[in-house]
Amino acid sequence: MTTPAPLRLAVVGCGVIGRLHAEVAAHSPDLEVVALVDPHAPGAAAVAERLTGLGAPEPRTYGDLAAALADGGIDVVAVCTLSGTHAALALEALEAGVHVVVEKPLDVAMGPARRLREAAAARPGQVVAVISQHRHDPASLAVHRALEAGRLGTVTSAVANVDWFRTQAYYDSAEWRGTWALDGGGALMNQGVHTLDLLLWFLGEPVEVTAHTARLGHERIEVEDVAVAILRFANGALATLHATTTAYPDLGVRLQVHGTDGSAVIAADELTLLHTRDAEGLEGDQVARELRAAAAAAPEGAYANPHLTQWTDIAAAVREGRDTWVTLDDGLLALATVRAVYLSATLGRPVRVADVLDGAYDDQETRTGGTASEG
Template identity: 75%
Template sequence: MNPHPPLRLAVVGCGVIGRLHAELAAHSPDLHVAALIDPSSAATTAVAEHLHRLGAPPPRVHTDLTTALADGGIDIVVICTLSGTHAQLGLEALEAGLHVVIEKPLDVDVAAARHLRDAAAQRPGQVIAVISQHRHDPSARAVRRALDARRFGRITSAVANTDWFRSQEYYDSAAWRGTWALDGGALMNQGVHTLDLLLWFLGEPVDVTAHTARLAHERIEVEDVAVAILRFEDGALATLHATTAAYPDLGVRLQIHGTDGSAVIARDELTFFHTRDAEDIDGDQVTRELAELNGGPGNSHQAQWTDIVTAIREGRTPLVDVDAGFLALTTVRAVYLSATLGRTIRVADVADGKYDGQATRTGSQT
């Protein structure tokens, strides 16, 4: 029997991702969907009906977060709205005394995200997490464990590719898609998961040199191709590539290379792992590395929720906290700034606000 009462969850934004988080909560003994929040009654009705089919009790329904907070009965919110609204809604929930979970990215605006991060620092008793579930993939955990043990030696380089495809119909399906203010481009929206893993493995970049382009889509403001070189404090270099113009969609690939070993993650699976401590250079180290991991939920979203709930109950920081989300955002913003201004951009300068208010644009355009 669970010794703790379930946390009362409000799902803010009842689109595809909001529905996913509501379903995960319905299957968890640690969470109870107490409220659904969306200005669209059709959206909240669809999610409520889905929860009913899963056997969950009916949640309260609200059209806005302010009303839901006034109604009470909420311990934690998960924000699944348009990316450009994340920080403002997160701050409102934080100031109401709630724990906060925000879908990636933390926001599209660095100043708004910084304000949220600083507010969170003043409330150490409240947990604020950013969804980046792939840190909980067995493949990523195996690589991070090896990095912590320095089994790859000195890290020399990395390659992070998000080679996805999105049709013109995808962007035309909603007016906010492909906008700077509410969505962001291929890197901000699709590639940020791979970037987050790269940063989890290698740390904070010193600077970024980048180009972006819009080559395969019309009627969008943002890039559908981004390519960057990231330089790290220890001298390691990484290439970062994110696109929504790679037909028929080749998925994600992340390579880590060092003086004593290398690893490759492809489509979320560990496909190559070799270090000097292997008995046989041709041996299957992948199977061994995965077998030695501690067990946990098989679903990475479920695993992240387990970590978040545990962090709340133990009073600790979750694996993907607001600082991690802020670093990913400032790195994306550095890529966009480099492409716009035509020069190398220091990530710390972005974080400190040097470029707040600077407009960004794509390079080559259709």
């Protein structure tokens, strides 16, 4: 069988995340970085130098996406810019006829994200995906498989904690950090959205969110450094969500799911507990068994690195004309839930996620990004 030519990738935004995606592409037989886009020329040049150091061909560099698209020769655009620019750049690439991959979050507001979703629906031949690499972690796969099979029984509750620490210097390092317009939020939108995405993958779309946010440990930022929410799901299950960048010395991430026949715990991306009633009495370590089963069921061609795994699936989706494993709708739901948290904190009352998805709160979004009370 003839090996397909690698997809020609343009990486837009050459900061930390853009560099990561470029390096992932350099290690993938499915991808070749042909263009780097960044208005800060030294940033693009540094990533280009890194790629050639890894043995990859030297990519072209551009100051804006329009110029790169005009030159052609691009199959996929990866949008790795500031969060508040994601949907607009993705839409520009989509309208140029290429496939699009957007870093998390999909955007900072529902309006631009919804317009991207509508444009993508009108172009079924083009793939639009959102990065949620932790869905490809062996631990996440094992828990999702157990939930899909009903082995945890009736899911009753979940606890999602993102207990990170960021210094004041982190927020002071760039003017856009900690702003509603470009960062889109704080501890939840920026740091906690991946864990929230896993929570939604495990439990489904929330019905209602009740939340509070605060800015307690940092100065000169508009957004929250603590967010606490209660999420109610269709079957009555309740989840608590806690995200902060004030948890010194940084305690990491922990996600627990509880049901009438079992519980699962993921800590620091590792499966630390998966105990189900149907496996009681079996010999051996259940966690090890579940991880082996999840690895065997992972998408074909999976790599150990979850970013590479997700890109493998994206490349296969482009070639096979199918949806990616993590879809645009998944990214839209994660964004809507984050926005529901901020809106609930702003308005002082519960917010229905379906109403956020449908645009019922778009006028509030234009007036305020959310509020973060200062202690």
